[in-house]
Amino acid sequence: MNAGFHRLAETLRQSTGIVIDPTKRFALEARLSSIAVARCHGDITAMLDSVRPGQKSDLLDEIVDAIATNETFFFRDRSPFRLLAGEILSHLLTARAEQREIRIWCNACSTGQEPYSVAMTLDQAGQKLAGWRVALHASDISRTAVAAAREGVYNQFEAQRGTPTNFLLKYFTREGDNWRISEQLRSKVRFSLFNLLSPFNEHRLYDVIFCRNVLIYFDAETRRDILARLAKAIRPDGFLVLGATETIASGDPNWITWSANPLALVRTDGPFAPRS
Numbered sequence: 001m002n003a004g005f006h007r008l009a010e011t012l013r014q015s016t017g018i019v020i021d022p023t024k025r026f027a028l029e030a031r032l033s034s035i036a037v038a039r040c041h042g043d044i045t046a047m048l049d050s051v052r053p054g055q056k057s058d059l060l061d062e063i064v065d066a067i068a069t070n071e072t073f074f075f076r077d078r079s080p081f082r083l084l085a086g087e088i089l090s091h092l093l094t095a096r097a098e099q100r101e102i103r104i105w106c107n108a109c110s111t112g113q114e115p116y117s118v119a120m121t122l123d124q125a126g127q128k129l130a131g132w133r134v135a136l137h138a139s140d141i142s143r144t145a146v147a148a149a150r151e152g153v154y155n156q157f158e159a160q161r162g163t164p165t166n167f168l169l170k171y172f173t174r175e176g177d178n179w180r181i182s183e184q185l186r187s188k189v190r191f192s193l194f195n196l197l198s199p200f201n202e203h204r205l206y207d208v209i210f211c212r213n214v215l216i217y218f219d220a221e222t223r224r225d226i227l228a229r230l231a232k233a234i235r236p237d238g239f240l241v242l243g244a245t246e247t248i249a250s251g252d253p254n255w256i257t258w259s260a261n262p263l264a265l266v267r268t269d270g271p272f273a274p275r276s
């Protein structure tokens with residue numbers, strides 16, 4: 001079992017970047033046992049033996065779904081959304097006045113609360129964005145998370161958690177015990193499955209990237225690699241917003257801190273960088 005678990009941890013690290021904390025092994029085994037029941041008559045060892053490093057498979061996807069921490073809620077930490085509504089939007093409204101287009105990517109969006117919070121924030125900007133095209137792309141590695149995000153239906157606890165009451169009434173409709181996000185908001189977000197270890201599309205650069213509460217699950221080398229590639233996926237005067245407990249390594253060659261709380265970074269080679 002031990003060897004199988006170590007092999008699984010290595011397979012997960014290679015294919016998703018997620019580093020398994022060995023002290024959580026028993027909790028994880030409990031989560032995996034229901035997959036083993038469905039797939040291998042409850043034999044976790046046989047199941048782990050059939051996961052092959054470097055090989056994509058439905059089983060591996062299922063394991064990622066079971067293991068990934070999907071914790072999220074609407075307007076999580078509040079300040080990133082205030083920053084977006086304030087200084088970031090005010091910069092972009094001037095800087096993109098000619099193109100009248102803003103491109104935003106929430107790239108570990110879990111079950112959708114983060115991109116829908118972005119969509120509500122932008123909707124509140126009202127007339128300022130009238131006539132603008134806002135491309136809002138949201139992605140996650142977890143199939144079940146992306147499916148739930150696309151569906152946009154939340155139970156009472158999830159819907160109320162972080163959502164101001166007036167927003168709940170404006171952007172959701174009651175559906176039995178649940179709340180469904182309005183079609184007007186849902187249609188503004190394009191959801192897809194995407195693994196942050198995969199190459200990014202660097203042809204259409206983003207103005208704002210939310211990459212929150214995911215880098216903490218990766219090792220330092222993976223974090224460095226993702227941050228370096230994100231710098232190539234964002235415009236020179238774009239903003240990368242990280243999670244409340246995340247930091248960048250001091251001396252990171254690609255990013256400088258633009259706002260410390262919430263942590264928003266800008267490219268070292270962009271117009272915000274201090275000139276020497």
Ligand SMILES: C[S@@+](CC[C@H](N)C(=O)[O-])C[C@H]1O[C@@H](n2cnc3c(N)ncnc32)[C@H](O)[C@@H]1O
Nearest residue numbers: 016068071072108110141142195196212213214
């Ligand atoms: C804790 S949630 C964060 C959700 C949201 N960004 C927030 O801050 O509320 C972390 C998410 O990262 C996703 N994730 C983990 N590894 C990933 C990877 N390699 N590529 C893309 N998403 C990943 C998980 O599936 C999970 O939904």
